[in-house]
Amino acid sequence: MDYFLTIIILVSLFIILAASFDLIIGYCGLISIAHPIFYAIGAYTSAMLAKEAGVPVPVAMLIGALAALVSSIVVALPSLRVSGDYLLIASIGFQLGLIELAKHFHEIGGAGGLTNIPPFLIREVGREAYALLVVVVALLTVWFVRWMATGPYGRMMSALRDDELAFSMLGRNAIWVKVSVFAIGSGIAGFAGALYAHYFRFIEPDQFGLLASSAVLTMVVVGGMRTTWGPVLGAIVLQTLPQAITFFGLPPSVLGPLQGIMFTGLVLVFMFLRPQGLIAASDLWRGRQEGARHD
Amino acid sequence: MTDVLKIRDLNKSFGGIVVANNIDLDLRAGRVLGLIGPNGAGKTSLFNLVTGVVKPDSGSITLNGDAIDALPIYQRARRGLARTWQNLRLFPSLSVLDNVLLGPRDYPGEKLQSLIFDARGVARRQAENTEKAHRVLQRTGLGAVAHSRVQDIPYGQQKLVGVARALMNDARCLLLDEPMAGVEGQAYAAIQRVVRDIAESGVAVCVVEHNVAFVRDLCDEGVFMFAGKVLARGSVTELIADPRLTELYFGT
Numbered sequence: 001m002d003y004f005l006t007i008i009i010l011v012s013l014f015i016i017l018a019a020s021f022d023l024i025i026g027y028c029g030l031i032s033i034a035h036p037i038f039y040a041i042g043a044y045t046s047a048m049l050a051k052e053a054g055v056p057v058p059v060a061m062l063i064g065a066l067a068a069l070v071s072s073i074v075v076a077l078p079s080l081r082v083s084g085d086y087l088l089i090a091s092i093g094f095q096l097g098l099i100e101l102a103k104h105f106h107e108i109g110g111a112g113g114l115t116n117i118p119p120f121l122i123r124e125v126g127r128e129a130y131a132l133l134v135v136v137v138a139l140l141t142v143w144f145v146r147w148m149a150t151g152p153y154g155r156m157m158s159a160l161r162d163d164e165l166a167f168s169m170l171g172r173n174a175i176w177v178k179v180s181v182f183a184i185g186s187g188i189a190g191f192a193g194a195l196y197a198h199y200f201r202f203i204e205p206d207q208f209g210l211l212a213s214s215a216v217l218t219m220v221v222v223g224g225m226r227t228t229w230g231p232v233l234g235a236i237v238l239q240t241l242p243q244a245i246t247f248f249g250l251p252p253s254v255l256g257p258l259q260g261i262m263f264t265g266l267v268l269v270f271m272f273l274r275p276q277g278l279i280a281a282s283d284l285w286r287g288r289q290e291g292a293r294h295d
Numbered sequence: 296m297t298d299v300l301k302i303r304d305l306n307k308s309f310g311g312i313v314v315a316n317n318i319d320l321d322l323r324a325g326r327v328l329g330l331i332g333p334n335g336a337g338k339t340s341l342f343n344l345v346t347g348v349v350k351p352d353s354g355s356i357t358l359n360g361d362a363i364d365a366l367p368i369y370q371r372a373r374r375g376l377a378r379t380w381q382n383l384r385l386f387p388s389l390s391v392l393d394n395v396l397l398g399p400r401d402y403p404g405e406k407l408q409s410l411i412f413d414a415r416g417v418a419r420r421q422a423e424n425t426e427k428a429h430r431v432l433q434r435t436g437l438g439a440v441a442h443s444r445v446q447d448i449p450y451g452q453q454k455l456v457g458v459a460r461a462l463m464n465d466a467r468c469l470l471l472d473e474p475m476a477g478v479e480g481q482a483y484a485a486i487q488r489v490v491r492d493i494a495e496s497g498v499a500v501c502v503v504e505h506n507v508a509f510v511r512d513l514c515d516e517g518v519f520m521f522a523g524k525v526l527a528r529g530s531v532t533e534l535i536a537d538p539r540l541t542e543l544y545f546g547t
């Protein structure tokens with residue numbers, strides 16, 4: 001039973017990550033793969049606040065999300081002011097740099113990881129309650145991304161993706177839109193990280209590196225970018241598949257690389273055979289107020 | 296008659312190519328100025344300099360008396376500067392109506408906090424803009440294609456979408472880059488009528504156009520550009536009758 005609850009929690013966490021990443025890379029067209037670092041910032045901030053400062057876990061989680069949001073602005077603002085292309089480089093540099101840095105900080109557990117993170121809900125109510133919480137947050141994230149994508153922001157993001165110069169000439173602030181979307185998506189990832197930390201109670205820097213980046217990217221690409229259910233489907237398929245492999249009882253030294261190869265392989269297969277992913281997005285934007293036609 | 300846009304001593308060169316050579320130019324409220332000159336004269340470059348797409352080497356630009364030189368593109372637009380593009384630059388992922396809905400200076404919901412704390416206000420302004428957009432689409436003869444994709448309508452109508460999108464700005468100054476190129480029939484008459492109407496409502500309009508008949512019928516005045524220089528300003532009939540200019544225009 002605990003095993004299934006853990007799978008449900010992991011799948012839900014990846015749904016949160018994939019859906020919020022789709023907002024950034026799919027809807028807004030911002031090229032960055034550093035999403036897991038904001039997951040890490042949320043996880044570490046919340047874990048440290050609860051463990052060392054005795055901050056109540058729900059408060060620590062919210063501060064964790066806020067920390068991810070703020071640091072994403074710090075990364076995105078300077079690079080997006082120069083040009084969109086710099087975001088990829090700046091964010092990967094930030095991701096790998098911060099991971100290396102974390103490995104050398106013994107106060108946060110160093111390379112060995114941070115242990116004994118205070119749990120939340122599990123002891124008082126039970127694992128089921130925690131699983132329910134994570135599922136609800138996942139559904140809220142999916143709903144929120146859809147709400148953003150079909151509202152006034154969705155129209156702006158589509159136009160911005162199509163032609164940034166024409167978009168600016170209409171009086172729209174392209175940098176503001178990009179930084180806002182990047183920050184919101186990253187903040188959500190930070191909250192997911194906090195949810196991870198207080199359930200598994202152990203985090204280590206290497207969890208949040210390029211393997212995690214490729215996993216989240218694969219989920220969005222395979223599931224279907226710019227669709228409501230694509231990232232959900234991608235997260236379910238790609239989170240359960242590696243779990244299935246573990247049943248073969250392969251040693252961990254083989255399992256990790258195998259999963260990496262699987263992700264890369266899947267992205268390649270999909271790029272050639274079904275670039276739109278399992279669920280294809282419409283190439284014409286539709287707002288949710290479509291009922292209110294005046295013709 | 297008030298000057299809406301004032302350009303003074305504007306200079307710009309790309310490597311060896313001079314696209315603006317000491318340009319002084321004023322656009323007046325309610326008047327249509329035709330900008331003519333051969334290919335490569337610097338007409339589009341002048342629009343790019345005015346709108347902030349390209350930074351000048353020197354010179355100054357004022358809009359309604361305020362210097363706009365230091366402002367980014369979007370802030371110039373918010374002060375009432377609108378333009379169309381020689382190569383359209385429409386948004387292919389959006390319907391005609393949604394292309395046009397992005398045009399107002401103040402876009403409801405652009406500020407995230409208003410989406411959350413003033414959802415009603417955003418919805419109300421959005422509805423007002425939708426009504427306005429439908430009026431603009433009717434006016435430009437696009438009413439029937441409001442919900443079409445921009446790439447599915449004829450080229451002439453696509454040009455009109457660019458104009459309609461710019462009209463949503465309620466601009467003080469409107470720059471049209473070759474609105475007639477590739478346009479014939481109904482769209483031709485529609486563009487001519489719309490530009491006239493806009494000018495009559497007090498907007499300063501500048502039109503770049505190779506179609507001489509169109510410029511002559513529409514514009515109150517013309518300016519002849521060559522190699523980044525304004526060579527002459529006067530009535531369009533005079534300009535096209537000047538043998539020196541026609542020689543430059545058609546090349547020798």
Ligand SMILES: Nc1ncnc2c1ncn2[C@@H]1O[C@H](COP(=O)(O)OP(=O)(O)OP(=O)(O)O)[C@@H](O)[C@H]1O
Nearest residue numbers: 309312314332333334335336337338339340341381
């Ligand atoms: N960003 C740029 N970098 C380098 N050269 C440029 C740039 N923009 C324009 N030019 C050059 O400047 C010159 C003027 O171009 P511009 O587009 O302003 O001409 P135009 O008068 O609009 O011509 P046309 O009637 O063909 O549209 C051309 O030689 C063009 O190649």
Ligand SMILES: [Mg+2]
Nearest residue numbers: 338339340381
């Ligand atoms: Mg041109």
